Amino acid sequence: MAFRNDALAGRHIVISGGCGAIGLGIVKKLMSHGANLTVNDILSDQQATDRLRQKGIDVSKINYVKADLTDTHETDRLVDTARERFGVIHVALCHIGMVIPKPLLEYKVEEWDETMAVNVRTAFLLGSAASRSMLEDGIQGQLIFTTSWVADVPWPEIGPYNASKAAMKQLMRSFARELADQGIRANAVAPGIVSVGLAKQQWDTDPIYRTRAQKAIPLGVMQPLDSVADAFLFLCSTAADYMTGTVLLVDGGCSLYPMDDA
Ligand SMILES: NC(=O)c1ccc[n+]([C@@H]2O[C@H](COP(=O)([O-])OP(=O)(O)OC[C@H]3O[C@@H](n4cnc5c(N)ncnc54)[C@H](O)[C@@H]3O)[C@@H](O)[C@H]2O)c1
Secondary structure (H helix, E strand, C coil): CCCCCCCCCCCEEEECCCCCHHHHHHHHHHHCCCCEEEEEECCCHHHHHHHHHHCCCCHHHCEEEECCCCCHHHHHHHHHHHHHHHCCCCEEEECCCCCCCCCHHHCCHHHHHHHHHHHHHHHHHHHHHHHHHHHHHCCCCEEEEECCHHHCCCCCCCHHHHHHHHHHHHHHHHHHHHHHHHCCEEEEEEECCECCCHHHHHHHHCHHHHHHHHHHCCCCCCECHHHHHHHHHHHHCHHHCCCCCEEEEECCCHHHCCHHHC
């Protein structure tokens, strides 16, 4: 996507789960367009530094904050630390996610709780804390949630994940509805079956998943990381200023897949 290299100059963007496979691609893309990035993850400082460096990211320009965002106080600490380093927050990306692949009837309740806590609770906590900071600072900011095409399609053997992404979608719409008159927008990016991260791990280790996924991508190839990062670049840019309450579906047509043929 052709955006000027200074398209995000002066913008402070906070991303949770930013040292994951997709997060690193987003961080690199947004930095290369001039944004200041506060990157959160649960990794140690050293692990995070190693991952960021391996991706060719200039770590000296990053504000890395190790914090477990299932915890309210840790989330508040992240937001406070972010404001201390780079000033007011313009955009918060609620990006953490996990999946436990197995048939629905084999899920333990603890696994359901963990999936909901890591995917939905962290999004609620960061969305809330970032919104409060934007209101305090008088910023017309934006929240962006990473959902998935499976928010609307019951992809087999990840039922609680599907449900968590549907919850995040409606959470996003609720933030958008309640905060619009205070100048805060909320949107989501819904990727497809990406060539890195959670889906790639399943693709590499589970032949049944791989066979099903190979049939499920109308455009024929796993989703390039850059196409996900580009969607974030667009939403973070002024080109998306009139958008709120929207899911930007970038899934290569996966959601068109006729599930009866799975
Ligand atoms: N990979 C795909 O095909 C795909 C498709 C659609 C949507 N998504 C979504 O994209 C996002 C990133 O996925 P990914 O594939 O890069 O996964 P990933 O596992 O590589 O990245 C997730 C990151 O979140 C961090 N994290 C987990 N729990 C945390 C916590 N409590 N506090 C702070 N950080 C925490 C992890 O350490 C990890 O670095 C997720 O929301 C996922 O659901 C992925």
